[in-house]
Amino acid sequence: MDQYDVRRTVFAEPGTPEYDEATRVFNLAAPVHPDTAVTARTVDEVRAAVREADERDLPVRVHTTGHASGARRPVEGGVLIRTVLEGGVRIDPGRRTARVPAGTTWGEVVEAAAPHGLAAPHGSAADVGVVGYLLGGGVSFYGRHTGLAANSVRAVELVTADGALLRADSESDPELLWALRGGGGGFGVVTAVEIELFPVAKVVTGATYWSADHARPLLAAWRDWAADAPRRATTSLRVLNLPPVPGVPPALAAGPVLCVDGAVFAATAEDVSEAERQAERLLAALRGIAEPLMDTWALTDAAGVLNAHMDPAEPVPFIGDHVLLKDLGDDAAAAFLGAVGAGSGSPLAVATLRQLGGAFADADPRGGVLNKVDAAYAYMGSGPPFGRVTAADLEAHCALVRAALEPWNPGVTVPSLVEGFARPQRHLDAEQVAAVERVRARIDPRGRFAGDVSPGATTVG
Known part of the structure; x- marks a missing residue:
């Protein structure tokens, strides 16, 4: 996992088509204005972007479809990485799981799972990004049966601030997997998730x-x-x-x-x-x-x-x-x-x-x-x-x-x-906040992704 594309990533500047693509959001009332931005389509491109940000000492923010841009901390300065990773949804019908690259929408997951008689605890819109929805809880029309959609996540692959690619699951770093699911972000760039599916006729x-x-x-x-x-x-x-x-x-x-x-x-x-x-x-x-x-x-x-x-x-x-x-x-x-x-x-x-x-x-x-x-x-x-x-x-x-x-x-x-950043937000208690912060400090000790942390995961009361 230590091999990656060593070519310098070209961060796009404001006024270019590449910048416009990387900063595109669904909520037009909450545009984002980073100093520079990049659309990453492979894990190697993510790793190169993170390492270049580290070399230039730039704070890093991450998004995919931008549906939640109004609920996030305002994106000003630094680099924004938009993840639209290649590879497509992979269904394992025997295990009833799906591996989903970051940037995938729920419509793509539903389409891939349906031929196997399986479904996922998705949101109400086909074009919502999978990763942000899942790691933020997820309240599905299947949820009274499945619970919060975050509970379906069985593994997370992410690039950390030093450019390393990690996989967090129940055997490999279960503490990180626990913190990622609802912890409020700020751990790195998620490149894929593995989720549990369930039968639907x-x-x-x-x-x-x-x-x-x-x-x-x-x-x-x-x-x-x-x-x-x-x-x-x-x-x-x-x-x-x-x-x-x-x-x-x-x-x-x-x-x-x-x-x-x-x-x-x-x-x-x-x-x-x-x-x-x-x-x-x-x-x-x-x-x-x-x-x-x-x-x-x-x-x-x-x-x-x-x-x-x-x-x-x-x-x-x-x-x-x-x-x-x-x-x-x-x-x-x-x-x-x-x-x-x-x-x-x-x-x-x-x-x-x-x-x-x-x-x-x-x-x-x-x-x-x-x-x-x-x-x-x-x-x-x-x-x-x-x-x-x-x-x-x-x-x-x-x-x-x-x-x-x-x-x-x-x-x-x-x-x-949550729709508005300035609205009251709290989903963790003080003990949970402290426990998640310990994991975040271990994974991102210099706070490269600190701006990506949800207010509800850092404030209590």
Whole structure:
């Protein structure tokens, strides 16, 4: 592992196409402005870039798709390495694992695993990068069965500050593997991960939309079902204020709408009928309250889960926030709808409550430092500065929603759900922070990657 390309990496400077490619982000409201940048497509290129940064005494930051650029520390100065590594996803159907190079998106993993009847605990969008999502926790539509997506990581390959290539797994540096999964970054440049897959035969997935005039009874019915929902089901309730732009169905842009989406999966063909019954139990109760504006729930294969949420496929500017909720009683439900529902004046395009519990709340003995979520629901809200809606409007309303939900906020967050760097973040306690810092000091003693450390992994309280 000590052989690498000794040719000097050419760091791209601002104003060049290479710099623009390396600094491209999905969240256009959170651009990055390093002094120099490089796109690395091989492990040797990563090693050469890190060693050149060390020679020039430059701090190093890392990203792939840039979906989380708004949640990261602002990238100013130093070198930014964008990892888009070659090699493709490799599935081992016998071991039910996938080796995934850094820069790979979840759509590529789903496509590779599906022919083997396997799935991964991926996010709701096909174009989200795998590595950042996994190491930041990961709240999947399979998560009430699998737990946090970070728990599926079985090995991590990374280049450290001295250019060395390491593999951390249960036998080779298990302490580093533990710290990487939820530790908040700052260890090096991850070049690949190995993740555990699970069997999926079919999935009942999709979304149903109603006028937000029916939000209160719909939310109550969804919450009552969620209280004892099966672990094979994970759903979200969303209040949408979508602009009348291409790609948005007119019925969904005519005013605020409420949406229930998610997935109920069947591990085997014998489980399909039961999955359909469980989905119908929820949907029949909701459809009985009001006639839907649109309904896409259907029995499909695993790839269909990536289409349920209808996340934007192209980069967009957005500003948002994330809060966990201990429960969702009548007062909490009223506070949520009062802040984002019809008549609230909310400029947020999307305000989501994601169902947690189930395996999300189970501490995985094989997991990392972040291996469970002690909350019943996760709130995420965001919107684009669009038309008359300004960034200041969105910032102000994020603060309003946070204040409304504060009585039910346990004071912790999930890194992969955080939208804004300046928002409160904390996912580790003081003891965990200290333990992770000891590992980070061992792996990166001079702090070459210190700017890449998540605020939630370094501050407590």
